[in-house]
Amino acid sequence: MRRAPLVATVLTCLAAGACLISCEREERGFRVEPPSSSRINSKTLSDLRPGQGAPAGEVKNEYEGNAYALSEGKRLFSAYNCNGCHAQGGGGMGPPLMDDEWIYGGRPEQVFSTIVEGRPNGMPSFRGKVPDFQVWQLSAYIRSMSGQVSKDVAPARPDHLQGKPPENSMEASPLKDSTLQKSAEMPR
Amino acid sequence: MTRDKRRSWEDRSRASSARNIFVRLGRLLPFALLLSPSLGCRGAQSALDPAGPQAGRIGGLWWLMFYTLSAVFVIVMALLLVAALRRRKPISSEAALAPDTKPDPAGDRRSALAVGGGIIVTVIILFVLLVSSFLTGQSLYSSAPAAPDEGLTVEVTGHQWWWEVKYRNETPSRIVTTANEIHLPAGAPVLFRLGSTDVIHSFWVPNLHGKTDLIPGHLTHTRIRADRQGVYRGQCAEFCGHQHAHMAFTVVVESPEQFRAWYEAQVRPAAQPSTPGQARGQQVFLSSPCVMCHRIRGTDAGGRLGPDLTHVASRLTIAAGTLENTRGHLAGWVVDSQKIKPGNRMPPNNLEPQDLHALLDYLQSLK
Numbered sequence: 001m002r003r004a005p006l007v008a009t010v011l012t013c014l015a016a017g018a019c020l021i022s023c024e025r026e027e028r029g030f031r032v033e034p035p036s037s038s039r040i041n042s043k044t045l046s047d048l049r050p051g052q053g054a055p056a057g058e059v060k061n062e063y064e065g066n067a068y069a070l071s072e073g074k075r076l077f078s079a080y081n082c083n084g085c086h087a088q089g090g091g092g093m094g095p096p097l098m099d100d101e102w103i104y105g106g107r108p109e110q111v112f113s114t115i116v117e118g119r120p121n122g123m124p125s126f127r128g129k130v131p132d133f134q135v136w137q138l139s140a141y142i143r144s145m146s147g148q149v150s151k152d153v154a155p156a157r158p159d160h161l162q163g164k165p166p167e168n169s170m171e172a173s174p175l176k177d178s179t180l181q182k183s184a185e186m187p188r
Numbered sequence: 189m190t191r192d193k194r195r196s197w198e199d200r201s202r203a204s205s206a207r208n209i210f211v212r213l214g215r216l217l218p219f220a221l222l223l224s225p226s227l228g229c230r231g232a233q234s235a236l237d238p239a240g241p242q243a244g245r246i247g248g249l250w251w252l253m254f255y256t257l258s259a260v261f262v263i264v265m266a267l268l269l270v271a272a273l274r275r276r277k278p279i280s281s282e283a284a285l286a287p288d289t290k291p292d293p294a295g296d297r298r299s300a301l302a303v304g305g306g307i308i309v310t311v312i313i314l315f316v317l318l319v320s321s322f323l324t325g326q327s328l329y330s331s332a333p334a335a336p337d338e339g340l341t342v343e344v345t346g347h348q349w350w351w352e353v354k355y356r357n358e359t360p361s362r363i364v365t366t367a368n369e370i371h372l373p374a375g376a377p378v379l380f381r382l383g384s385t386d387v388i389h390s391f392w393v394p395n396l397h398g399k400t401d402l403i404p405g406h407l408t409h410t411r412i413r414a415d416r417q418g419v420y421r422g423q424c425a426e427f428c429g430h431q432h433a434h435m436a437f438t439v440v441v442e443s444p445e446q447f448r449a450w451y452e453a454q455v456r457p458a459a460q461p462s463t464p465g466q467a468r469g470q471q472v473f474l475s476s477p478c479v480m481c482h483r484i485r486g487t488d489a490g491g492r493l494g495p496d497l498t499h500v501a502s503r504l505t506i507a508a509g510t511l512e513n514t515r516g517h518l519a520g521w522v523v524d525s526q527k528i529k530p531g532n533r534m535p536p537n538n539l540e541p542q543d544l545h546a547l548l549d550y551l552q553s554l555k
Contacts, residue, residue: 030530079493080480129480131535 028068061108063140067153073141074155076134085122089145094122098145106148111139232421235394239416239441242328242397249324253317260313328398340378342370346389346402346424349431349532350495350508355451356381364454365483367495368437368508370422373447377413390426393439399425414441421509430531436509457486458498458554469550472543477535484554494534501554507532515548522547 063069077083085094095103104114115135118125126135144154229236238244345352355364372378382391384402391410392399400410424435442450461467473479474488481494500506503513507529511517520527523544525534539547
């Protein structure tokens, strides 16, 4: 019976030690080596090719397991004006991204090549304009919109506030007539 | 001294120990003098070196509190020393054990006087400090709002981790946007409209005013007049993330003529490249990721995420006061800013050496 306090002490210490396991923080890669883009299987315009096509293999996007990378992707999605056409994933001028339909493929490397190459009818090519690692962050975030990544890394709330001052902080200014012609038609 | 001679022998020994204390305190006097405003506290980022009326009032309040509380501290410490070092009558053990029931009306009156006096003095000191603090605050913030077109209005927007500075003007083409550097004409009141795009920051130029928070989704205002010309340093004063410590800015207070010349230079669009190297550098800039975030007025680069680079070569620092604006620092920043300021929003850029040098030629030509 005398051992009981000792056992209790040891158990408490072990429990306290176990708590420390949760102190390890997720890595934030500020100087990162992006996944190689050489193995990207993008849709080609021709079926003719020398030799065989590359074996269909999954390109793993490491960022899909990293909450910081996903939140960066979410920030870049509006910073680079993706939401200008795709809205917050529901689509507008561009196709929606939160549904299960993928016109040009929904695997990480396919999303990557869609951003880098651009697509007909409006999707610009961001080759050389957005660094590779940011494209990977964006593609991870875009896949998270339709629940393609695990729930514990996907962003849980909008982290970004509107850049402009809110309406209730604006000062009143006299109304002026617009010189622009009104159009009843939606832009095509 | 004459008093001492009149005292008995025991009293004299007590007095001599007290005199020693004063001699020792006297030796500390030079150090105390070091703290006086005439000697220390000067600098480009010091609330004790005010360059305008607002900072002057805050500085005055600070010195009032400093001297008052120093006096309180010195008096309390002196009393403590006297009490600790005073020789007391030896107490026999029986006397110490026996309860002290003798009535001592004189002693009671003395202690009542001491306690009552202490309370009264404390209340008076606190009241004086409270009133002067209240009056200072009132003189700083209760000034009637000026008409919107009166004087200069500067919009400062906090970003992680840099400052966007915009000079408002009725003519849109004369609005000046710059970053991390504020020029002010000496002697003129300036209205600052402060906002933030991400988290709470705080705008603080110790030589000019106290702190004002920049709150996302809410505009705050502060009014500053800088009288003494010079270069002052401001700093974010509210923890705002990884590089909070490297979120500084420069305030240049200059004569109204110099300010007007600076403003006219800033209004102009960016200088056109004048050498083949600069022209290539402009091409490099426009074809690389730079254009996604930066703006150079007069070119196709219209990004709004990072600092406006239209006149980047005219600024004193880069990376929000982190580095002096030199060619080497600029090169290091362009190539691998994450090494200098980990976590900042600028990605690394792998440029060919000749492209990098051309880009630097171009950026340095943007006076």
